[in-house]
Amino acid sequence: MIWQCTLPGKVGALLGTLVDVVEMKRGREFETSANPASKPRLSRDGTPERVRQVANHYSARPNQTREQREASPIIHLKKLNNWIKSVLIQIYTQRGDAVIDIACGKGGDLIKWDKASIGYYVGIDIAEGSIEDAVKRYNGDTDHARGRRNFCFPAKLICADCFEVDLEPVLKDDGLFNVCSVQFAMHYSWDTEERARRALRNVSAMLQPGGCFIGTMPDADVLVRKLRDADGLEFGNKVYRVRFDENYSDKHFPSSTPYGIQYEFHLEDAVDCPEWLVPFQCFRALAAEYGLELVFKSNFHSFVKQYCQQKDFADLMRKLGALGDPAVGDSITDDEWDAAYIYLVFVFRKSGNKPPRPKTPRGTYKIIAPEEVIFL
């Protein structure tokens, strides 16, 4: 250890007793029972209703001002999530990289990519409202952009269902990407095997050999453990709630049908929609089918513990104030820290030999006009 990050007492104590998440054997954790997933109901535009529900939820979320954000009941958790994504981006991105950000949301990671000096960015999301906000953010037309200069890379923004559409023909002129990022979104693809496969096929098709696939998503092992510890089919705390329906009253999950295991998720001031368990062993095996090899997997708690040992990342943690500021009696709450435990970080690498990096960044910087956004 080269440097010890000073953590607030409460979190320090939690970290002290932290037991790393032990991956449960697939056969044990996801035991056999009938999968209640049935034929999807379609909304008027032909999109499955549950997919539309997720898109509408995110599309309707307003872009908060800095003041509103600071007043959020989960402000420390939001900052912690940003710290985790920043660390991942800094470790796995190199100057000049071409990046594809699948389910990019409102472009909340644009500044992180800018700090990593990437050469090109493509962001895609199903939620039209979020893509509109991402355009504004890229163009420097939001409260978040106050006082900052233009981004150092050209960008393209696309509104599409990334778990349904084949992205290869759409992006064939963009060349392959060095990094594919899917932050807090992979689980929305796990409602059917077809969608999960499309998601991973898209990731793999977009990446150059040796390219990195980085992301964050709920930790199914933790969710199942918490469900089994709960009296009923619900668990959570003041900031989050997870509710499974009666189909899962035996609290066993099929290894034979690991898709479509739905729960309702509420995260105060952030999320209110259906989500799907992603059994990690199944994720890993499916990713391998598309030439993506697991490099790293870590629950958020162990990730914080590990990367707070590095001075640069500990400094960033302090700068963001994610764990709070003990000097003014400010601290991440126990409930927020517990909510962080339901997530994990993953990194995969596309197999094959890395070709030489292109010397010049693609395209030139310009503002994105609303009519330049691609709708699929």
Ligand SMILES: C[S@@+](CC[C@H](N)C(=O)[O-])C[C@H]1O[C@@H](n2cnc3c(N)ncnc32)[C@H](O)[C@@H]1O
């Ligand atoms: C929790 S937000 C994360 C946004 C962003 N990646 C971040 O870390 O700030 C989840 C995002 O996934 C997007 N999403 C869900 N299903 C999607 C799909 N089928 N295709 C593209 N985006 C999707 C949502 O619209 C939303 O923006």
